[in-house]
Amino acid sequence: MALLKRINPFSRKNDDTGFGTNPNGFGGRFINRDGSFNIRREGRPFMYRFNIYHALLNLPAWKFGCVILLFYFSINLLYTSIYWMLGPEQLQGIIGQTTWAKFKELFFFSTETFTTVGYGRVNPIGDGANMTAAIEAMSGFLSFAVATGLIYGRFSRPRAHLLFSDEALIAPFKGKTALMFRFASYKEHHTLTNVEVLVTAGLQIQDNGNAVYQFYTLSLERNKIESLSMNWTVVHTIDDDSPLLGFSAQDLENADVEIYVTVRGFNDVYANTVIQRTSYTYQEITFNRKFIPMYRESENGKTTILELHHLNTSKPIEDPGA
Structure with missing residues (x-):
């Protein structure tokens, strides 16, 4: 596999992910789409490991x-x-x-x-x-x-009850380029409060001639909101401080990029803090598309309708340079 020739030295490196750096020790993605860790344990009897x-x-x-x-x-x-x-x-x-x-x-x-x-x-x-x-x-x-x-x-059991978009998008945003994905709560009359999101990029790079995995915390346009009553589009601006600066789709594949996400919030129903994870591999990152709005006004004009069936709906950007 070809490796990236450089990483922005100003990017915020994250050494507290719990994952190692040796690429020969990993198979597939770090975190599954359902939030579980893609790990199987061996070396002890099955009944000792099984709960x-x-x-x-x-x-x-x-x-x-x-x-x-x-x-x-x-x-x-x-x-x-x-x-x-x-x-x-x-x-x-x-x-x-x-x-x-x-x-x-x-x-x-x-x-x-x-x-x-x-x-x-x-x-x-x-x-x-x-x-x-x-x-x-x-x-x-x-x-x-x-x-x-x-x-x-x-x-x-306390749950976050969140749905994430199937793909993350890289597209123009406020005169720059940004990585974005979105999520929403799918339960009726269910709202998370004090919601925080942490987004980390894991990628394979060259370090003194050796292939290693490194992890970078991505800065976000907003990483906390008071309440999640509708959907939230999480945006990472790919600027001079981003480890993804200058990446093409081929670069993402060469670096085996995975974006993994942790959402934490307070669930009023369970009166407890809940956490939900997911991740996006380079196959699930699409260039030059943008999400369409997923809410509308009700027929009587008194209620906002959140259209969960449009969570994954996006459309191409006709002029990416615009």
Whole structure:
């Protein structure tokens, strides 16, 4: 990969990113678009590194629901198999005559015991079935306690609820050139206050003949606002102090440029400070386009409509030198 021949010496270097400088140690982007770090840990046993509570809290909602259903049916099939091995005669009230009918009744008896519903028609009479039912009832209310905690944790976890534009743009801005992207809160009646944004550029450069990664904090036209009620277009002017001064699209690729973003604000709903991250690689930076406005007046003229479907909408600049 060709490397950039120079970096503006007046740019603000950032050595506190937590990333190293050796380009041979990195694969892909530093931060994923969803804000997670693009890192996989090795060198210790999997179960030592794995945290099931953390994993379940961070699963997408549909995967979390599937895990709950899979666990529910799997554990009831396990207990059904135990009742079957003990023998259906250890439970009274079974009216099924075929093997399948008896198995179904044992399964539904298991679900009633696991959830402590206990309808009463089928009940254990043998010592083995009674002991299994007692253990199952205990595992049932413990499981529901854990599931309740997980569901509460997922619902109550503070979130920023932000959407970022798919691309960052480099285009003329107030007689100069600027890098810009935008984001907005997508929840109804949801506003962040004391919102701050930090933007860092990571790029590969030549340092004494060696390829290294360096990181630079980008100065912004505005890095803090009191409240995020609409969208915010973050602008970095590419001036004499910018590490991106004079970069073309090919330069961005040669330097493997990644722009990563941290947004921090106070969420009134959760009464807590929330953080959300994202990043833009050189493939996601487009030249000579500008965002179109994403808000309009309502039909009755009394409300401002924020058009979230236009968050990524931009149009080409016909005369970039204008």
